[in-house]
Amino acid sequence: MVSADVASGSRVDAAWRVLATVLDPEVPAVSVCELGIVRDVIDHNDVLEIVLTPTYSGCPATEVIEHDILQAIDAAGLGPARATLRRAPAWTTDWISAEGKRKLLAYGIVPPGPALDAAVPIRFFPRSAKTVALACPRCGSHDTERLAAFGSTACKATWRCRACREPFEHFKPI
């Protein structure tokens, strides 16, 4: 319940502070705010609206995120709240904050570079050719190679480092 002395502005501010503590369920190193999927918080007086933009069309975490967010808002006494979905503009990895990217790297996931324009034609990399290699998030070596275009989630690709022999993931720009 909303206490009578909490003004509208501070309720929204308080909600943002709570949302900053809600972690992504599949990459629990970054918050949903750092990922850039919380687009707006609107105070309708009777209900607080949290506007979300999903990362991928089929991301199975979307429903869990909605649930986690509403639970956190409720636990902080800021409810009742509802989550709504905003599809456009489409989420892009460019919305991940600088702090979010730093945390991804520290977690062992190479953060995405600038998002690709979907209109750019696909390119082919002959297996023999030297391609742009990512720096290993553990040892920093560029002696790395991509193993697969997808990984434990649709948003990541699987890589390995030939120097320290450790596998790592790359958050794909999209």
Add this chain to the structure above:
Amino acid sequence: MTASIQLERKPEVQYLLRIGDTALILAQRLGEWCGHAPVLEEDIALTNVALDLVGQSRALLTHAGVLEGAGHDEDQLAFLRDERDYFNATIAELPRGDFAFTILRNLIVATWAKLLWERLQSSSDAEVSAIAGKAVKEARYHQQHAADWVVRLADGTAESRRRIDVALAEIWRFTAELFDSDAVDTAAHAAGLGPRFADLREPWLAEMSAVFDEAGLGLPKDSAFRSTGTRGVHSEHLGFILAEMQHLQRAYPGGAW
């Protein structure tokens, strides 16, 4: 058993279902690879692609239900339609075959879908445009993934080359249907909803040729054969997919977890 729903065949509904059903049925086929792909990484990749396709199809089926105006939601449209009310292109329902067949089909469909989503971004329907803005980026990754593999298989061992050749000879005749135009997409085009499918053929051929050049594959000759899934007349394979896919909702109506 729950009775089937009757679909009102409005052109705009049928247009969106052609795209949404193609994504849904291909996703179902790709899901069959879970636990069976040649290597773990590709097992995960194929099911990740399937997941994107399910997401795209959920959005399109939901919106098709809104446009139909009969109160059907995504689940009712997916699980309670009869075969003749499914409008996926036949190519999506063909059995999964071997890895070469699956990856070649993914290239064909993803290239088609990417070109389609690109154009749907400027749809007069704001929801379709919003769905396309997300899906086009996913389709691009699907296309890149499949193209890399087609090149690799064609340029790999004698066995991988033989398999991609066999797959190409088998699948090519089903590509023509993706570019068939009729009253449905002509109406969609006139309303600004989306492009005519025939208009995708030229850019699709250009992108397919680029991949085939890299792979050292020639474009096969077109055939007079026409599959007709987008009009609701399917191969013998769709009924079996629907039987498996729809079983739970038919036996336990409204079941959820």
